[in-house]
Amino acid sequence: MTAPPIPDRAADQPPSPSPSRSRVVRDALGVGVAVGLSGFAFGVTSAGAGLTVAQSCALSLLVFTGASQFALVSALGAGGNPLAAAAGAFFLGARNAFYGLRLSGLLRLPAAVRPLAAQWVIDETSAVALAQRDRAAARLGFTVTGASLYALWNLTTLLGALGASALGDPAAWGLDAAGPAVFLALLAPMVKGRTERAVAALAVLLALAGLPLLPAGVPVLVAALAAPLVLAGSRWTRRGTAAAGPEQREARR
Known part of the structure; x- marks a missing residue:
C-alpha cells in the first residue's frame, strides 16, 4: 500500500x-x-x-x-x-x-x-x-x-x-x-564631502561673527550665504585651473 x-x-x-x-x-x-x-x-x-x-x-x-x-x-x-x-x-x-x-x-x-x-x-x-x-x-x-x-x-x-x-x-x-x-x-x-565641510565651516564662522553684531535670528540668515559663496569660489577655482592648464603644459615643454 x-x-x-x-x-x-x-x-x-x-x-x-x-x-x-x-x-x-x-x-x-x-x-x-x-x-x-x-x-x-x-x-x-x-x-x-x-x-x-x-x-x-x-x-x-x-x-x-x-x-x-x-x-x-x-x-x-x-x-x-x-x-x-x-x-x-x-x-x-x-x-x-x-x-x-x-x-x-x-x-x-x-x-x-x-x-x-x-x-x-x-x-x-x-x-x-x-x-x-x-x-x-x-x-x-x-x-x-x-x-x-x-x-x-x-x-x-x-x-x-x-x-x-x-x-x-x-x-x-x-x-x-x-x-x-x-x-x-x-x-x-x-556633512561628508569636501564642499559640504567647507559650507559648514563657513556657515559657523559667519554665524559666530554675526552674533555680537546682529539681532538674534539674523545670524542664521547670514550663515545661509555660506552655500552660494562656497559654490562661487569652487567655480572660480575650477575656471582658474582650466585656464592655467595650457600655460603650465607649455612651461613644462
Missing part, C-alpha cells in the same frame, strides 16, 4: 511577505523610531523658548520639519524677531520642495493623496524612498517612514513640552542645550 499524500500545509497559510518588503519595512521603522524620538528634545526646547504646550504641538503637527522647527524656536528663545526666525526656518525647509520634485516622479501617487503625502516629504522619508529599487518598494518605504516618524515625533513633542513645563526653567536643568545638540546631530551625517 502506498502512503497517503502529506497535505501541503503551506498552501493553507497566507503567503509570507517577501524578504525585500520585510527589509524595507524594517529599515523604514528603524529610521522613523530613531529620528522620531528627537521630538522630545524639540518639545523641551520649544517650552524653554516660551511656547505653550499647544503651540509646540501645533508646530510639529503642521510644520513637521525638524531642523526648521529647532531653528525657529531657538531664534525665538534668544529674543529674535519673529519674522527673522520664520525666515530662517523657511530657508531651511525650502529643501523639501526639491525633494518633492524628485519624489513626485518616483512615487507617482494619485492626485487625491499628494496633498497629504506632501506633509511627509522630509529628509528621512526622501532618503528611504530614493534608496529603493522599484516604485512599489519606494512607496512602501516612504509610507512606513512617514507614518512612524510623524506619529512618534508628535507624541514625543507632547511629552517633552509637558515634561519641560513640569520641571520649570529648562536652563536650570541644562535642557536648553538639548535643541542645539540634536540639531547638530541631525546635520552631522550630511
